[in-house]
Every structure is written in structure tokens, then in C-alpha cells.
Amino acid sequence: MTAIDDRGYARPEVLVSTEWVADHLDDPAIRVIESNEDPLLYSSKHIPGAVEVDWTRDLNDQLRRDYLERDGFEKLMRRIGVTPDTTVVFYGDKNNWWATYAFWIFQLFGHARAKVMDGGRLKWEQEDRPMTTDLPRYGPTIYRAPERDDSTVRAFRDRVMAHLKAKGQLVDVRSPEEYSGERLHMPAYPNEGALRGGHIPGAANVPWARAVNPSDGTFKAAAELRAIYQKEQKLDPEREVIAYCRIGERSSHTWFVLTHLLGFPNVRNYDGSWTEWGNLVNVPIEK
Amino acid sequence: MAEYPPKLRRLLKRIGAIADRQERIQLLIDLSKRYRRVSEEIARPPYGDEHKVPACESQAYVFPVPNGDGSLAFHFAVDNPQGISAMAMAAVLGDTLSGVPLEQVAAVPTEIVYELFGKELSMGKNMGLMGMVGMVTGYARERLAEKT
Numbered sequence: 001m002t003a004i005d006d007r008g009y010a011r012p013e014v015l016v017s018t019e020w021v022a023d024h025l026d027d028p029a030i031r032v033i034e035s036n037e038d039p040l041l042y043s044s045k046h047i048p049g050a051v052e053v054d055w056t057r058d059l060n061d062q063l064r065r066d067y068l069e070r071d072g073f074e075k076l077m078r079r080i081g082v083t084p085d086t087t088v089v090f091y092g093d094k095n096n097w098w099a100t101y102a103f104w105i106f107q108l109f110g111h112a113r114a115k116v117m118d119g120g121r122l123k124w125e126q127e128d129r130p131m132t133t134d135l136p137r138y139g140p141t142i143y144r145a146p147e148r149d150d151s152t153v154r155a156f157r158d159r160v161m162a163h164l165k166a167k168g169q170l171v172d173v174r175s176p177e178e179y180s181g182e183r184l185h186m187p188a189y190p191n192e193g194a195l196r197g198g199h200i201p202g203a204a205n206v207p208w209a210r211a212v213n214p215s216d217g218t219f220k221a222a223a224e225l226r227a228i229y230q231k232e233q234k235l236d237p238e239r240e241v242i243a244y245c246r247i248g249e250r251s252s253h254t255w256f257v258l259t260h261l262l263g264f265p266n267v268r269n270y271d272g273s274w275t276e277w278g279n280l281v282n283v284p285i286e287k
Numbered sequence: 288m289a290e291y292p293p294k295l296r297r298l299l300k301r302i303g304a305i306a307d308r309q310e311r312i313q314l315l316i317d318l319s320k321r322y323r324r325v326s327e328e329i330a331r332p333p334y335g336d337e338h339k340v341p342a343c344e345s346q347a348y349v350f351p352v353p354n355g356d357g358s359l360a361f362h363f364a365v366d367n368p369q370g371i372s373a374m375a376m377a378a379v380l381g382d383t384l385s386g387v388p389l390e391q392v393a394a395v396p397t398e399i400v401y402e403l404f405g406k407e408l409s410m411g412k413n414m415g416l417m418g419m420v421g422m423v424t425g426y427a428r429e430r431l432a433e434k435t
Contacts (some may be wrong), residue, residue: 038410040319040371043312056407093369094344192409235386244368 002082004118008222010263014256015118015219016089023127024089031086031138034121035102036093045131047091047124051138055098055249059105073109073145081138084111091117091124095209095217097253104252104269107153107206109145115185116256122217153255155242155268157276160200163242169235170203171243174253174274178246179205181287193246194278200244201286204233208250211257225262235262242272245276291399292391295383299402308405315375315404315425321382322374325350325362334364340422342414345370347377351426359392359430361423370414371405376419379403384423392427395420396415 004015025048032050033083034042042052058076059067068076082088089113090099099116102185106114117124118244125131150156155163163170181197199205203242210228212219219225241264248271258264265281277283291299295360305311310414317383330338330350338348361384363377397417400408403414 012334013344037412038369038372039404039407039412040375041369043309044316044319044371054407055409119390249409 002221007219009261010222011260014115014260016115017118018124018127018129021047021089021091021117021124021279029085029087029094030089031080031082032089032091032117033080033099034092034104035090035098036121037056037098038051038093041093041121044134045133048130048132048134049136050091051136053080053102055101059102067090067105067148070109070145070147071146073148074143077111077145078140081248082111083143084140085113086141087113087115089117090109091120093121095122095212095214095253096120097208097250100256101249101252104153104255108148108150110149111145119217126216129134153259153268155270157266157270157272157280160242160244160270160272160277161283163240164200164202167202169241169243170200170201170238171229171233171235171251171254171258172203172205173208173243173245173251174199174205175207176205178274193275196278196285198278198285198287199274200277201284203244203286204235206233206254208245208253209253211261219257219261222261229258229262235264240266240268242268242270244273246274247271248273290391292383292387293336294387295379295395295399298379298383299399301348302403308334311405316371318378319371319375321378322363322365325364329362330364332364340415340418342411342418344411344415345373347415347419349422349426351423351430353387353430356386357430358386358389358435359426360431361426363419372408372416373419376400376403379417380423389427389431393424393431395424397421397424 004017019075032047033053034046034050035053036042039168053192061068092099096116099120103114105115179199211225235241243254245251246267251269255267255269258267329352334348339349340351348364350362354360361381363381365373365377398419399417
């Protein structure tokens with residue numbers, strides 16, 4: 001794969017290579033963070049010195065369907081030994097799907113010193129780089145976070161509805177079967193965990209994983225990404241885009257691609273996504 | 288829990304008694320290490336779609352092999368090397384349900400996924416693991432139907 005700087009990304013500094021991470025394992029200004037879908041993976045082995053941020057326990061409010069508030073984020077940062085000056089580097093399973101989700105949530109609190117390790121856990125393992133079961137311990141830090149800012153990169157359903165009425169750009173990043181509303185083959189489970197299947201009218205369908213090279217989980221070069229999102233799907237970078245999936249995790253990956261790799265200036269993630277839209281009464285749905 | 292086959296019941300009781308999340312995770316990782324891919328005498332890759340677990344992103348496959356006593360032995364393949372949870376599930380199902388009377392296997396609910404892994408799973412992960420249970424119990428039901 002071409003070096004990150006040669007791939008034509010709008011903000012290449014948000015991606016680091018596995019080699020870069022290997023060279024910074026002992027750098028106190030760097031905190032490597034693993035975020036996975038599979039809850040067993042981190043404990044089975046992880047990059048030496050890496051901490052785990054679990055999307056269910058650490059990033060979500062445990063009562064309401066929402067993310068943690070400022071206090072919770074500050075506690076999390078103290079626990080994993082991060083200060084406002086620490087550069088956090090996310091990686092994880094599933095082509096960094098959950099890593100970009102954590103990255104996105106960190107942006108709600110303005111932690112701009114954040115990067116993603118290109119290729120994630122898959123590439124690190126393919127390269128036989130060191131892994132350990134040792135759990136790192138970092139001293140508690142002082143971290144003062146701002147209040148969570150939901151106004152810039154997050155979309156709630158009212159905004160999505162207004163966006164829809166204004167014929168705004170939407171990207172549904174789920175699989176074609178989910179997009180079309182075809183029922184999954186799971187008895188007793190409604191499609192998507194929602195009462196209705198289909199998609200928000202007018203949404204383009206670009207499954208999130210099209211942005212990565214399946215062989216090693218690295219992101220495709222900017223030209224390839226532009227061919228998908230701009231030429232094939234006709235997304236206009238100058239207009240707002242709202243991405244969604246089922247609960248906002250896969251669409252955070254697409255948000256990352258559009259915002260940081262292609263430089264779209266106004267992209268939001270609708271984390272209510274299909275589990276909200278597909279359960280709402282009297283909203284438009286297309287199949 | 289009384290309706291579960293004895294080995295499964297014992298395992299669920301053991302894991303249910305673990306209050307510490309990390310300890311539970313470690314037990315599940317230990318179980319995953321007992322996973323063995325289906326032997327080539329039973330199935331060779333590429334495996335047929337009829338054996339593929341629906342909705343399982345770890346690309347898990349289930350292979351039932353009839354035993355002489357009318358029960359089934361369950362073998363598995365998990366193609367995703369990072370599918371540790373699927374491997375743990377495969378080890379659990381293979382170890383606790385192989386050779387068990389079909390009526391008991393058929394009655395195992397998919398909700399054992401929660402008892403093993405807790406409820407902090409993504410829906411995708413949940414559906415994949417439940418799909419593995421559903422496929423095993425489905426094979427038992429099919430076999431029972433063939434007998435009647």
C-alpha cells in the first residue's frame with residue numbers, strides 16, 4: 001500500500017501507519033487505544049501499552065440512549081492516562097469500525113489530538129508485530145473537558161427530517177440488504193432491530209467497508225474514495241452530508257472518511273440511525 | 288435453567304457465578320482456545336453456504352455429524368482469525384451439545400448468548416452468536432423431524 005502521505009488525503013495527519021505506532025510505543029505523549037466490537041479481543045492480546053475503550057461501557061450513558069457527558073469523559077481520560085496534550089491513536093477490529101466510532105465521540109469533546117492507525121488490528125497482526133496480555137497502568141491525569149458539543153458533527157432526528165425536506169445529501173452506509181429492507185434470516189428478530197425496513201428517502205447506499213482495502217484493512221487512496229463517493233454517488237463536497245447506519249457506529253467510519261480523508265467540510269453522523277428512524281411513527285421510508 | 292443439557296447447565300452456572308467482568312472475559316478467552324476447526328475428513332474449504340451461520344460476521348460454519356445413537360456431533364469453522372467470541376461459542380456448543388439427546392439440543396434457547404457473554408454486546412455480535420446457537424438447534428430439530 002502507498003505511504004499515507006502519498007495517497008492524496010485532505011488531512012493525512014489523522015492517519016498513522018503501524019510502523020509509526022511501533023516506533024512510538026514508549027512515547028509518553030502518545031496513548032494507543034484499542035476499541036473493538038468483540039469484547040474478548042483486547043484481553044486476548046493487544047499492542048503493548050495500549051488501553052481499551054469499550055463502546056458500551058465507556059462511551060455510552062448506561063441509562064439513557066446517549067453518549068457520556070463531560071464528567072464521564074473526564075473520568076475516562078483520567079483512567080486511561082490521557083491529558084489534553086496527549087495524542088490518542090485509535091485502532092481496533094473490523095477495519096477500525098469501532099476505532100473510528102471512538103474517534104468520533106472524542107471529537108464531541110474536542111479532543112483534536114487524535115489519530116487512527118491505518119489497517120487497525122488486522123494489519124498489526126498480519127505484520128507479526130508485538131502483542132501482549134499485560135494490562136498497562138497509567139497514573140491518573142488531570143483532564144478538564146468542555147461540555148459535549150453535539151452541534152457540529154452529530155445529527156439528531158429533527159435535523160435529519162429538515163435535511164430530508166430540503167433534499168439534503170444522505171448516505172446510508174449499511175449493506176444493500178439492510179438498505180433495501182430485505183429481512184435478515186434471524187427468526188424472531190425484526191429487521192435491523194426496527195419495526196420497519198428500508199432507508200431514508202433519497203439516501204445513497206455506500207456500504208462503509210467500501211472505503212477500505214479488505215486484504216489489510218487500510219483506507220483506500222483519496223482518488224479511489226472520490227471515485228466512490230463523488231463520481232459514482234454524486235456527493236457534492238460543498239453541501240452538507242448526513243451519514244447513518246443502524247446505531248451510528250458504521251457511519252462514524254464513513255464520517256471519518258468524508259471529513260478527514262476527503263476533506264468534506266460539513267459531515268454529520270446521525271447516531272440515532274435506523275434503530276431510531278425505522279421505529280418512528282409516520283416518517284417517510286423508501287424501499 | 289433446569290431444561291438445559293447437564294454440561295451446558297454446569298458451564299452457565301459457573302460463568303453466571305462470576306461477578307467480575309474481566310474474570311468472565313478471561314474464562315471465555317480460555318474457552319476460545321479450545322476451539323478446533325472442523326477436520327478435513329468432515330468438511331473442506333470453501334465451505335458450502337448451507338453451513339454458514341446467518342448474520343455472523345466472523346464467518347462461522349456449523350457441521351452436524353450423526354452419531355450411532357441418533358444424536359449429533361457439532362463441528363465448527365470460524366474463518367475470521369479475530370472472531371474470538373465466535374470461537375468461544377463454537378467451543379461451548381461443540382463441547383456441551385454434541386452427543387446430547389436431540390430433544391434437549393432443540394430446546395436450547397438463543398438467549399444463552401446473554402448468559403455467556405452478558406448483555407454488553409453489539410447487536411451484530413449478538414445476532415451472529417445467536418445465529419450459531421440457532422443453527423445448532425435447527426439441525427437438531429431437522430434431525431428430529433426426519434425421525435418422525
